């Protein structure tokens with residue numbers, strides 16, 4: 001295990017070369033030790049096709065390295081230069097309406113375009129050969145934020161050709177595909193794979209099986225694109241390879257890309273996310289305006305720790321993960337861009353470390369006075385004076401340095417509670433939500449939040465987890481089709497498990513299975529029908545709280561644990577297996593998971609609003625996301641405050 005470390009994202013190509021040495025010295029003086037560069041620099045690395053200019057990059061790396069900084073080198077494939085389009089005019093992705101997603105920003109490429117893939121392989125090979133064993137290059141990043149700006153799904157000729165190949169491999173014959181998809185319906189049968197189109201521009205909704213196949217295919221294309229780069233880098237370098245994932249992105253299977261990478265990193269913009277990516281009530285958004293949602297960051301920390309464990313195959317608690325980009329001040333891209341409360345930049349960094357992050361890098365060093373992100377803060381202002389986040393970064397660096405061994409080491413405590421996250425279920429419920437607001441991420445996140453409000457440490461685990469040893473409570477809400485390894489793990493599991501709603505409600509081909517769901521061994525319960533409910537319609541539960549959005553009508557002889565005021569069962573159990581047949585509101589979630597913890601004898605805490613906890617091997621950490629001070633365990637923790645106690 002490495003020591004926890006801080007760093008920053010830097011763009012030497014944005015600044016005069018005679019600034020680099022001073023920038024590097026100031027980074028080091030601030031206590032930063034990592035610097036990520038290069039991920040958008042293709043037009044400077046190769047200004048004309050085949051004309052490579054790497055001397056400046058050599059000098060930048062040497063300058064940074066000479067100041068004691070360790071470089072993360074990004075492959076520049078998220079921003080192909082303009083000349084690339086002249087070589088490959090058809091390399092752009094097409095949107096659902098068939099319009100090209102053109103040049104002039106970034107991510108203007110199609111994952112399926114073989115010509116562009118070859119160009120990527122070529123540039124990655126050049127960089128990996130040159131810097132793979134460079135003494136100052138200590139890690140790699142592939143591309144930048146796959147899926148950002150909605151770039152996974154493309155309806156291009158390149159995607160179509162690759163999709164047909166993918167279908168032919170998966171189904172072997174058009175007849176088998178017709179059977180699997182139920183194409184007899186509406187006379188949708190095909191005689192050849194060449195007749196199959198992409199699932200856009202149909203008169204009304206396409207076959208959900210067709211859409212689901214396209215979603216799986218599109219995810220596989222991202223995995224293959226990333227794997228190509230990782231394999232090339234590994235041929236020339238023994239340094240770890242990362243990718244910087246994002247928040248609330250489900251368009252590709254991160255567990256699958258994770259298997260090809262050593263480190264899962266993600267880009268954490270708490271205030272941007274609260275404004276832009278969460279459907280919380282306005283009062284919540286106002287209360288946490290300058291702090292961010294108290295659980296959104298932690299969820300992704302726990303998710304990406306799990307993704308980071310994929311390659312080693314070790315436990316979710318042990319995955320290698322980083323925050324590759326940390327919000328330092330107002331960003332530019334959310335509907336509103338408030339400034340963080342003083343102390344939050346420090347809190348976000350410490351929270352990541354408490355969840356096991358090895359490194360937290362701030363985005364970015366100096367605010368750029370030009371182009372798209374000129375309104376995005378950095379550690380320095382455009383005039384090179386320190387922005388407010390600089391002092392907070394320096395403070396965290398000093399705090400890290402003051403920690404004795406082993407507290408300084410990266411790591412987090414093993415969790416006794418796990419929650420499953422399944423990308424295929426996100427696609428299934430986007431394909432066929434049945435109720436407009438049935439959103440898989442939201443369902444899982446609400447369950448996670450209820451657990452975390454009780455002060456629990458949580459692992460996020462993949463849907464094919466084969467071994468649940470060490471956990472006492474496992475939640476798997478909304479998994480459309482339980483995997484065989486997970487079913488087997490559940491059968492052996494000695495703790496309490498909560499499944500549902502919509503468990504096993506679809507086959508892998510998006511059909512309703514018979515016997516009807518949830519088809520859980522030993523649980524006498526059948527979902528006889530389902531209904532979705534519009535906003536404002538809720539069913540109160542006898543024990544308090546209510547269910548909304550989704551309600552399953554169960555035929556059951558199992559023990560009913562919770563029911564609506566009308567006597568409609570919504571939670572049933574057989575031994576330690578429970579099935580939830582509805583979507584709980586906040587109050588119901590909280591009570592429900594408290595009961596599960598009580599049944600398992602798991603200790604929970606009644607936390608003040610906005611306070612969150614996480615244990616490491618040596619300490620218990622508390623983070624105050626609320627706007628007022630809270631008293632907890634003998635400490636008074638100010639707004640944006642962090643407190644830690646030795647265990």
Ligand code: GAL
Nearest residue numbers: 144145148267269331363376
């Ligand atoms: C990230 C991206 C960065 C920068 C940043 C701004 O999504 O990776 O390049 O655009 O957002 O907040």
